[in-house]
Amino acid sequence: MNVHSLKDILSGTLKQIGIKEKYNSQSVIVHWGSIVGQDIASQAYPTHVRNQILFVAASSPVWAHHLSMMKEQILEKIRQFTGQKQVSIKDIRFHAGKLPALQEFQNRENSGQDLEIRQKLRCIQLDRENLSQIQDMITVIKDQELRSRVERILLKEWKWKKVKQQESYHPCRQCGALCPPENVCCTVCMIDQKQKKRGKIREILSQLPWMEYTECRKYIECDFFEFIQAKHELIQSLTVQLEQNPDNQVKLSALAMLIYRVEPASLSGETLEKTLKYINRMGKYHLPAVRPSQNASAPQK
Structure with missing residues (x-):
């Protein structure tokens, strides 16, 4: 089997299990410098993607302001880089400040319900077959950083799927994706x-x-x-x-x-x-x- 067919299998599998968008989001983070250029990359760097929003830390309030005014241009560059008209990143939020401060903010934000979810995920154990499937899927990814990110995503998604099976999740009214009982839509x-x-x-x-x-x-x-x-x-x-x-x-x-x-x-x-x-x-x-x-x-x- 050649590399091209392996990539097709990877792409199809990621889409089938519902993490193709997360994979593309992590690709944008890894290749940020290639997308926006080194001048901007030296002053601003992405930290994470949540709910299709890319969070970017800027070196100063001035840079955060200027980049916020360029948001549409940056989104267009992301579309060009990924080759997709509908990308998984639909908005960008710029924050002024150093990464440690942002990480502290994210840690506070991740408390409460997110902490409960993480505790549930820790209780889930994947079998050897699941782990072997994950390794087979990421073999084709040559970029070490991107491969590690995708592996973490797959591990979490596999566990999260098992958690959903234990909870009363229901199909989204619009797209059919599983969502919590208290929400009508995903x-x-x-x-x-x-x-x-x-x-x-x-x-x-x-x-x-x-x-x-x-x-x-x-x-x-x-x-x-x-x-x-x-x-x-x-x-x-x-x-x-x-x-x-x-x-x-x-x-x-x-x-x-x-x-x-x-x-x-x-x-x-x-x-x-x-x-x-x-x-x-x-x-x-x-x-x-x-x-x-x-x-x-x-x-x-």
Whole structure:
């Protein structure tokens, strides 16, 4: 059996047991420098992925802010690198601070229910057949770090599946994946619902970019965080488009109204000039093209 067919088997098996997305997420972490370039990688590094959100530690608040404004570009680079239109990472959160501080925060966050889950997993013992299957699956992965990560994921998923068999898990109403008894939908579907809601908010803001939160709620039921997040996503999108074509007056006016919350009748040349300066500031932090190093192993498709 050749290497190509082994990769196909690995990809199919990961998808079948429901961890293909986790595998791709870990590939992004391992190859972060190849995706964003060494200039950015020297100032920011990913720590973990949770609920399809990539958490990235930045060296300073300035870098965290600049990278947050480049989020759409980074997500596009991830899509290019993995070769997937629908990637397992759908959002990025940037934190300013050193890794130890983030780890301490994560440890506090992992208390409570997560601690109970970890205790249950510790009680599960895998048989030799399970362990042998895991070793057979990861043999094809040449990158040592990625292979170790996938092995840990497989061990946890195998144990987690046994825990679910002992608990009263039920199929998600939308996709059929197993989810806890207290939830109607799985985490992935709940995130998808939130993203669709933010998409609707962006559509409304595209038509009325000066709109305030209280007015937006007349068109769609949402909380303040959802409104702000959708607004920032639209600002990022327009900024990227205007970096490529700064002469587009329609998009420039829309961005100005979004940022400064002014209606068309109150839009002045001074406001447009401030918006151009804003775009120029963001333009100083372009991402380099994706050029994976020859020594780095490409993630499995």
